[in-house]
Amino acid sequence: MAEEIVLEMRSVRKEFPGVLANDDVDLDVRRGEVHALLGENGAGKSTLMNILYGLYHPDAGEILVHGKPVAFASARDAIQAGIGMVHQHFMLIPVMTVAENIVLGMEPVRDGVLLDERAAEARVRELSGRFGLVVDPASLVSAITVGQEQRVEILKALFRGADVLILDEPTAVLTPQEAHELFDIIRSLKADGKSIIFISHKLNEVLEIADRITVLRRGKKIETVPREGATEASLARAMVGREVLLRVEKTPAQPGDVLLAVEDLHVHDDRGIEKVRGVSFQVRAGEIVGIAGVDGNGQTELVDAITGLRKPTSGRIEVAGREVHQATARRMLDAGVGHIPEDRQRRGLVLEFTIAEDIALHDYAKAPNARWGWLFPTRLVGRAARLIREFDVRGGGPLTRAGGLSGGNQQKVVVAREISRDPRVLVAAQPTRGLDVGAIEYLHRRIVAERDEGRAVLLVSLELDEILSLSDRILVIYEGEIAGEHAGAASEEEIGLEMLGGKERSAA
């Protein structure tokens, strides 16, 4: 079936200081196809698409739209050429309405200068109905759900006459049900003759929705294959370049005493909304309990409460059998809770501090690091040197600025600090976010090793693969409550269903 090629990228090259993000990449997109762009973190997918959308300028190569070469000076040019992009982090303005967000930059005008709000709303309703993107034009973006926000983003692109729609990791923020609804929308867009470029790292989704798949690895295009004949294994091999071990090897757990007990916990977020609604569970020594859930269902607040960063409104938290009253971060740390935070650069490390100072972040005020408020820097340095050796941190010594290390090594510093305090309970929140495969493998092995040392490990992650691979027991959190518990073998579908409350069936 010969189809018209609407878009072509030839030999595109883009370099940043120290990184060759796109190395001679080719891509072509046909009318009415869903073309998936698959690759690991850092493979260059987003960079390539940002070039296509006019946000970056390529160092070399050309872009052709309907066979004609184009050069985009900005997003505006790309939009005019019929390319629309839905970013992973939404570009919506919370204090404005849906309609205002959609028409921004192309506002309908009446009487020469005034904004025509009614016309805007009417147009939005029209587009909305045509493609099944249900959303209320007059509501504020701050009041709608994440799934609805994504629809607004798609409407934004359609409003500007996009023929090619780039979706950057669109299902990252959706429940499986919402993801299926999105796929329905994509199919209806396809039927209308639009082309979709679907960026993802999720193999199962790509195999479901894409017509053709292009795999990128470390900036290079590896292959472009049609969906027929591609398998998860073949794609994974192309993405990583070797056989991928999708599961970590571990011996069965031998759980001991209960080291962490959470009873009927209720936690509110900063806006006063109750995010954790009566959660109870236990974690024993020598086991890894994984909490699975879509982002925004209360995991963050749960972790905050357990690590003392947020006060629960009611409920008990017991560490090693003793309740911790009025928990602050300090008290939880002293009670024996270690915390690998979900955002190491924001929460875990002070990047401007030296490794020695960062390692002392919990203990700087205690002997032998300090006495009566007086600090002894040499002792900090000594301890740091030992831990750097023990945890194989590369890229510098105790006096190196933490910000100068790579992501994986920064995380090693955090892990070293937490583990060296010999915590009873280790709470790991998104521990491998933003890391390359090597660092991820190291961390996974480390977490299992700590479990074998007799610690109670609570793993909170948005990556279902990680949870499935590491956990001995899995809890599913949905809208602030534990929706399900699984020990031993658990299927991804069961857990996926619970992640949305088990109320709706996923569309086939």
Next chain:
Amino acid sequence: MTMDVNYPPETPEEAAATGTLAARIALKQRAGGVVVPVMTALLAFLIGGFVVLATGHNPLLAYRDIFNGAGLNWVFHPTTNVANTAAYNLSQTLLQTTTLILCGLAVAFAFRCGMFNIGGQGQYFIGLYVANWLGYDFAGMNPVPHILLAVGAATLAGALWAGIAGFLKATVGAHEVISTIMLNWIAIWIGEWLFGDGGPLQNAANKTVPISNDVASSAQLPVFWGQKELQGLHVGFFVALAALVVFWVILSRTTLGYEVRAVGFNPDAAAYGGINVKKNLFRAMAISGAFAGLAGALDMLGYLYHFGQSDIPVSSVGFLGIAVALLGRNTAVGTGLGALLFGALLFGTTHGLSSNVIQPELAGNLTYIIQGLIVLFVGADVLILYVWNTRRRLRPRARARAKEAAA
């Protein structure tokens, strides 16, 4: 396999644009070292020179006269005899430097904790008022306890005045820039009221002039260089130097300093580490205000001895402290040197000049222009980026040369 969009690694521009204020300034310090502040000052002086030239005066002569007026030519012929003009001028410059060191430290300390204390002027005034009040009211006391009482209370008052802003920031998150600006003006008007007609601190002997009482002789600081009657340099100078050391010690050798720096660089990580962020925001502002209050006390007891309604609008040391701290990159040594530079400018432009070169009023305003330019350039890191990029371009060349040499 993760979800993050992988933005390209940070260039120094990006690093400078994000991150907390303290982090950015620290980055600038690492990037530029000592070269950049010097270049910044030179560039500002250069542009100031053009302004002078454009309005028909000779900039070189003007700067030379300012240099002499500040007494910096004393280094060529050192003497302790204050009858010598250069020596006298230098003593006066160091007098200003004393105040500026402390006002600079006030701003610098707050910056280290990630906060912008523009309220140095108000905190200085509050210290001034308290020192004047206690200096006059307890006339019969012995000198040492009297001085300690006045200085201590003034320092505490400055700390509390800044503490209001710190408290508001810690509890309700009110931006300290707005609150300190407001507090500045409140302090100014309090002063106008205190020393004005019928005000509580107005001169008891002469009720017609809006000036305060004189500080009692028991509270006046001993002068070690020059005569008290001719405004000599008082021992407060050493207190200021000691303050520089105290500043450094607190930040690098105490747990308080560790906490302040952590909060300044990354409040989220600090909280995660168990540090009480709010307590530290308040503490840092309070300590910051203490430095400024101390400046006010030393000035009042050291050489001013009284203060009037008309003196209030003219005083600008609190604001100069901002330029001093920024130029000195919030370090102890930098602040000290910056204070010397601005002290020289301040005195040299207002007292040392002969009108046929450039009138003092013009020169005084020239100080403001230079100060503004320095603050502008420091804020923009223009020179930092220039130096950083030059270094980066030179490094591969250096490596290539090294390789050649080794081959």
Next chain:
Amino acid sequence: MTEWAQRLENPLSARLRDPATTGYAGLVLGAFAAFLAIPPIQARTITWPIVVGIVAAVLGIWTAARGRRRLGIGAVVTGIIGIGLGILATRSGVGNLNDAFNAALIAQMFAFSTPLVFGAIGGMFSERSGVVNIGLEGMMLMGAFWGVYGADKGGSWVVGLFVGAGIGAVLALVYAYFAIHLRADQIVGGTAVNFLALGITGYFFFQLYHGNYISQGVSTIPNVRIPFIADMHFLGPAIGDLNLMIWASFVLVILSYVVVFKTPIGLRIRACGEHPRAADTVGINVYAVRYGAVVLSGILAALGGVYLSDGFGGGAFNDNMTAGRGFIALAAMIFGNWRPFGAFGAALLFGFSSALALRLQVYSASASTLFNVLPYVLTLIAVAGVIGRTVPPAADGKPYRKQ
């Protein structure tokens, strides 16, 4: 259901049920309690002020109990202060009261508040686009000096307005370059602008005029005398003969409301201030919008300064003439929650307190001096969030980087 959803569903009844309504009512009544005792109502017994003040306090307590603690406490405090002021007013002589509070006070209020209005609206544009402008004080000062200079050398106040506005624009352009292109810290940059303005105006004031007042008879901005109203008993002294710029400020407020909230360019400005990357991705040139907004803020602040010297000041300039008015304008903008009418109301309030401070000389010089702190104290209270949260634009103060 969220607050917003409630409001959208049933606007009027939601508003009435909202504790914020009773809270604000309490605040207004508290102020009214004091107002009762002064001319023109001039109640001479203390009963009414006390009654009204108590009602205000009760409303405040009810508001606090319904969840809006800060607002409720604010209303209670206002009620108490209102009673206090009412007592003071009833105890003072009728003559003094009439001297202090007469219709001319209103005219003076407008006169004092006009520079603030210009500054606050200018600041609002800048901050709505995402650039904090602490340098309003400096831009106003530049306008004040160069405006009179222009009026002097150019022979007409119109020239003065143009020159002042032009110089304000130039200074703002310099600031915009540092803040937007070089992504300098905006507070530091604004502070630098203030120093520069102080130095430049002082320098050239001395260089060109030797520190004396500008030559006699320089063209000043005229008043607008409304023939019919000017002869009326109360309205006459109040609004019958106000300066042109005062009327211009009213127009400015209305115009700026329309522009910011009802036009496409206003939507784009707000987008740049809330989420610049979102604006960028729909093709808006964030840099251009911010530059425009900052330059506009400079022009407006400078115009306020020209009024200060060439209108209000009668053609005179002295060193550091603005004396912090730029900061009060900033405060008015914050107090008004970055909205034109709010800023206008705040500027009127601050202008009123300055005018009143002058009048209170009739009682005692020191009381009047202390009254001058009112704008600053009120702003402190505002940022402390006593009267609801002040919500700046989300990206205010953060430099934007295109990648």
